[in-house]
Amino acid sequence: MNVEPTVRVEDKLYYNRYLVDVGRPHVTVRAHTTPSPQLLALLSACPARCYELNDNGQVEITVDGCIECGTCRVIAEPTGDIKWSYPRGGYGVLFKFG
Amino acid sequence: MIEERFDAIVVGAGMAGNAAALTMAKRGMKVLQLERGEYPGSKNVQGAILYADMMEKLIPEFRGEAPLERHLVEQRFWMMDDRSHVGMHYRSDDFNEERPNRYTIIRAQFDKWFSSKVREAGATVLCETTVTELVRDDRERIVGVRTDRRDGEIHADVVVLAEGVNGLLGTRAGLRSRPKPDNVALAVKEMHFLPRETIEARFNLKGDEGVVIEAAGTISRGMTGMGFIYANKECISLGIGCLVADFQRTAQTPYGMLDHFKQHPSVAPLIAGSEVKEYAAHLIPEGGYKAIPQLYGEGWVVVGDAAQLNNAIHREGSNLAMTSGRIAAEAIAQVKSRREPMTATNLSLYKKMLDESFVIKDLKKYKDMPMLMHTHSQNFFLTYPQLISKALQNFVRVDGTPKVEKEKATLKSFVKARSWTGLFGDACRFTRAWR
Numbered sequence: 001m002n003v004e005p006t007v008r009v010e011d012k013l014y015y016n017r018y019l020v021d022v023g024r025p026h027v028t029v030r031a032h033t034t035p036s037p038q039l040l041a042l043l044s045a046c047p048a049r050c051y052e053l054n055d056n057g058q059v060e061i062t063v064d065g066c067i068e069c070g071t072c073r074v075i076a077e078p079t080g081d082i083k084w085s086y087p088r089g090g091y092g093v094l095f096k097f098g
Numbered sequence: 099m100i101e102e103r104f105d106a107i108v109v110g111a112g113m114a115g116n117a118a119a120l121t122m123a124k125r126g127m128k129v130l131q132l133e134r135g136e137y138p139g140s141k142n143v144q145g146a147i148l149y150a151d152m153m154e155k156l157i158p159e160f161r162g163e164a165p166l167e168r169h170l171v172e173q174r175f176w177m178m179d180d181r182s183h184v185g186m187h188y189r190s191d192d193f194n195e196e197r198p199n200r201y202t203i204i205r206a207q208f209d210k211w212f213s214s215k216v217r218e219a220g221a222t223v224l225c226e227t228t229v230t231e232l233v234r235d236d237r238e239r240i241v242g243v244r245t246d247r248r249d250g251e252i253h254a255d256v257v258v259l260a261e262g263v264n265g266l267l268g269t270r271a272g273l274r275s276r277p278k279p280d281n282v283a284l285a286v287k288e289m290h291f292l293p294r295e296t297i298e299a300r301f302n303l304k305g306d307e308g309v310v311i312e313a314a315g316t317i318s319r320g321m322t323g324m325g326f327i328y329a330n331k332e333c334i335s336l337g338i339g340c341l342v343a344d345f346q347r348t349a350q351t352p353y354g355m356l357d358h359f360k361q362h363p364s365v366a367p368l369i370a371g372s373e374v375k376e377y378a379a380h381l382i383p384e385g386g387y388k389a390i391p392q393l394y395g396e397g398w399v400v401v402g403d404a405a406q407l408n409n410a411i412h413r414e415g416s417n418l419a420m421t422s423g424r425i426a427a428e429a430i431a432q433v434k435s436r437r438e439p440m441t442a443t444n445l446s447l448y449k450k451m452l453d454e455s456f457v458i459k460d461l462k463k464y465k466d467m468p469m470l471m472h473t474h475s476q477n478f479f480l481t482y483p484q485l486i487s488k489a490l491q492n493f494v495r496v497d498g499t500p501k502v503e504k505e506k507a508t509l510k511s512f513v514k515a516r517s518w519t520g521l522f523g524d525a526c527r528f529t530r531a532w533r
Contacts, residue, residue: 007351007353007354007356007357009353012288012353012374012377013377015374015375015376015377016376016377016378019136038346041345041346041349044345044349044350044351045284045342045345045346045349045351045352047284047286047351047352047353047379048379049351049353067377067378067379068141068264069264069284069379069380069381070263070264070277070381071284071342071345071379071381073264073276074264074276074277074278074279074282074342074381075279075342075346077276078276084266085230085266086134086228086266087134087228088228088246089134089225089226089227089228089245089246089247090134090135090136090225090226092141093141094135094136094140095139095140095141095142095143095205095206095376095378096206096375096376097204097205097206097207097289097333097375097376097378098139098140098141098142098143098144098146098204098205098206098209098376098378
């Protein structure tokens, strides 16, 4: 049974508090023409759906909703597809319950 | 540069870091603890269950002070298929004791309190500070950290890395490798709020009694995974996790699985009408004993999730974190009291003490379990739950079929799905990995 289309991650992220470090994303995707299998895996594996395909078929990231789990780092940092750091102190997701 | 020099720097204010900082500060050491969140706890995610025995060793009087949710009187294990669950429940009034054994907690709130005790003990806790790098001297020894604050180089005799499962510092410095996709699970969790009385009625609880449900089966769709439902005072923590390697392989989405779990007929009534107030995700170390990295070196030790110390079978992580943090701190304090330097040779005392504790003994016991679960996930998380559900339905449904025929049908379904050799092999493999 596939229920994914009914799930809107955006709605889930709306519950959370963030302090976005504007202009200083803590995760970046290496420029590419054709995405690697690792990058493509992030489209589904990222729990905040930060990774999307653009019109040219390349993988792009928007870190604003990132919940800093590190899944993409585990999958795509070894291949050099992404660069991963923690946000600067105080920035990023701010869990009330955790 | 901060001119002040510290006996120890602790990176991270989770369970392991707080335990380490508290223990060293109590022994009179000059401790600096660095935390990237706006307050200690704001980046920390767990189910969460607190284990009293390990907490008592740190703060004996915690029960009267800490923000605790419910003390656990019942544990439920559910093996689920799409429409049913087979349950094993253990509930005992013995758990309504003066000093209960386990509690549900809300980590952001608990950690804030825990950190206040660390400060009271005399440690300096600096929040909103991300450590970016370890500092080495010309002999390659770790002598401090660099942070994202201006002029943020700080020196200490020893650095305690309590940076969590996704710790960057240790891997960047080459002290350990990055977690591999088949050694970590990604768990997603929601906090469902309901009136206190509703939770107590739905879970059959009175007062501050609590219950936790650990679930496995077709909810993880053949992947190595677990679901959980923990009753807090006025909310329910509900989540599901699977190996990152499995998410990568199957292209299943974590939020899709979470919503599927929530819609299961055994789960939906428990959270009906709730208001969700947070959605979180976190990695969980699942590699067990074989994934434990080098634990100490010249001027450093690593503790807690950063050291992959998690007992995946018993769902115990925070107590291993607390205990490893405390033991590392005790070892460091011993070295310091002898006025000896924080060399790898001297800090190996930490490993020696940890090996003698339940932390390593438990992980050793289950050293083959992660591999078995990962390589046979289809059988253990899909085939068997379905077979067992059918067997029990066959057992309880009364439809005029003679019992002998029912039993034959059940046996046949097992043999058909796994074959005699398969069943025998699974039993042997499981027993061998468990003992």
